[in-house]
Amino acid sequence: MSTKAAEVRMISGTAKKRKCYPMHAVSERLAKPVVYNLLSFHALTGCDSTSSFSGHGKKKCWKIFQNQPLLVNGIGRDGDLAPIEQFVGHLYGTPAQPTVEHARLHLFGKGNKALEMLPPTRDALELHAARANHQAKIWYKADKEHIDVASPTKTRAWKKESRGIQAVWPRLPPPIPDACLELVTVHGCK
Secondary structure (H helix, E strand, C coil), X not given: CCXXXXXXXXXXXXXXXXXXXXXXXXXXXXXXXXXXXXXHHHHHHCECCECCECCECHHHHHHHHHHCHHHHCCCCCCCXXXXXXXHHHHHCCCCCCCCHHHXXXXXXXXXXCCHHHCCCCHHHHHHHHHHHHHHHHHHXXXXXXXXXXXXXXXXXXXXXXXXEEEECCCCCCCCCCHHHHHHHHHCCCC
């Protein structure tokens, strides 16, 4: 006995102008690794519960993802950070750099990027990936009656405070010498 896949439709737009998209047909046209990692991609590149990469919208991220869908495979699956670093390297135009720290120093040395436009530090990326991983885990289990996911505070990317759960901010300073940062931020030199 064969089972027919469900037809899934997404309604988008405003009350006055709505459009219905046949998501089942869209998924048939995408490469299998893209479909398999779509939730990971969305959580990593920014959604309602995770931040995005400064200056890099979904469109640019999508282009990288379509060519390198396996790099985000670990998000939602407790994977290694190294492929995520590679994805970020492609995103920031530094795919030859082995780590995000090398990519930051490389782009900083060129002197044509504002500090907020540099790739995240490894520390910041670890925290971001942990938050994205937690969100994607929930989405990957959304078809289950009971979702068994640990508390977000167990990821060490959030902490419980009197006001509720708060994001943990990077714990380490950027690996750029303070003297260089002072020249750039105080004197505006490149």
